[in-house]
Amino acid sequence: MPSRLLDVRGVTKTYDASPTPLDVLKGVALELGEGEAVAVVGPSGCGKSTLLNLIGALDRPTAGSIAFDGRQLESLSPAELARFRNRYVGLVFQLHHLLPQCTAIENVLVPTLVNRDAHAPRERARALLERVGLAGRMDTRPGQLSGGERQRVAVVRALINGPRLLLADEPTGALNEEGAQDLMRLLRELNRDEGMALLVVTHSTAMAEEMDRVLELHNGVLVPRRREA
Numbered sequence: 001m002p003s004r005l006l007d008v009r010g011v012t013k014t015y016d017a018s019p020t021p022l023d024v025l026k027g028v029a030l031e032l033g034e035g036e037a038v039a040v041v042g043p044s045g046c047g048k049s050t051l052l053n054l055i056g057a058l059d060r061p062t063a064g065s066i067a068f069d070g071r072q073l074e075s076l077s078p079a080e081l082a083r084f085r086n087r088y089v090g091l092v093f094q095l096h097h098l099l100p101q102c103t104a105i106e107n108v109l110v111p112t113l114v115n116r117d118a119h120a121p122r123e124r125a126r127a128l129l130e131r132v133g134l135a136g137r138m139d140t141r142p143g144q145l146s147g148g149e150r151q152r153v154a155v156v157r158a159l160i161n162g163p164r165l166l167l168a169d170e171p172t173g174a175l176n177e178e179g180a181q182d183l184m185r186l187l188r189e190l191n192r193d194e195g196m197a198l199l200v201v202t203h204s205t206a207m208a209e210e211m212d213r214v215l216e217l218h219n220g221v222l223v224p225r226r227r228e229a
């Protein structure tokens with residue numbers, strides 16, 4: 001068992017909604033080892049994005065605890081939380097959220113602007129962009145890139161500060177089948193090469209099968225995926 005990176009215990013999330021509050025997560029438990037790759041599957045609206053947002057410290061649980069490297073996220077100050085989001089986790093979403101007026105490499109460098117420990121960020125950005133097959137596209141703006149290329153830029157941006165965990169929320173959702181397969185392979189290769197853990201939400205059975213484990217969010221809790229007969 002790899003050493004533990006992430007420990008989620010008894011996490012619940014209730015949204016204020018009318019007429020009644022919405023209990024989305026009802027006691028989620030999840031342990032993730034250093035460098036491990038895990039897929040989370042489940043029907044639309046079951047709470048997958050909610051869970052990733054809690055782990056990425058974009059939102060706070062209603063109850064329960066999330067510990068990263070033995071430190072409880074709820075005990076961190078706002079400044080420490082900002083640092084956690086910048087250094088330790090990388091986030092990739094279904095939509096790339098790149099800045100349209102900036103080139104690929106400028107987009108990748110954005111997270112390094114607030115990272116005083118960033119070492120030779122431009123060299124790392126170049127190396128990573130080359131690594132994902134974008135050597136010739138570094139000075140291109142997102143509007144001139146294909147959907148798959150934009151997602152690769154978004155992945156490199158998420159990795160630029162060397163996170164220990166990459167959170168990917170349906171990263172292939174806006175790509176065609178071939179683009180989806182390429183991105184899935186790339187994420188898995190980067191997980192192995194860079195050594196960061198990977199937690200990926202996906203609708204794709206093929207993508208899920210590539211990971212070390214597949215978990216299903218079902219009725220507000222995470223369970224090992226039931227095998228289809």
Ligand code: ADP
Pocket residue numbers: 015016017022024042043044045046047048049050051
């Ligand atoms: P998934 O990613 O699995 O499709 P989500 O986590 O986005 O599911 O949403 C789970 C449920 O919570 C949905 O019913 C959604 O409408 C609701 N929801 C998500 N975010 C909010 C919010 N900020 N306020 C109220 N309800 C929300």
Ligand code: MG
Pocket residue numbers: 048049050169
């Ligand atoms: Mg979602």
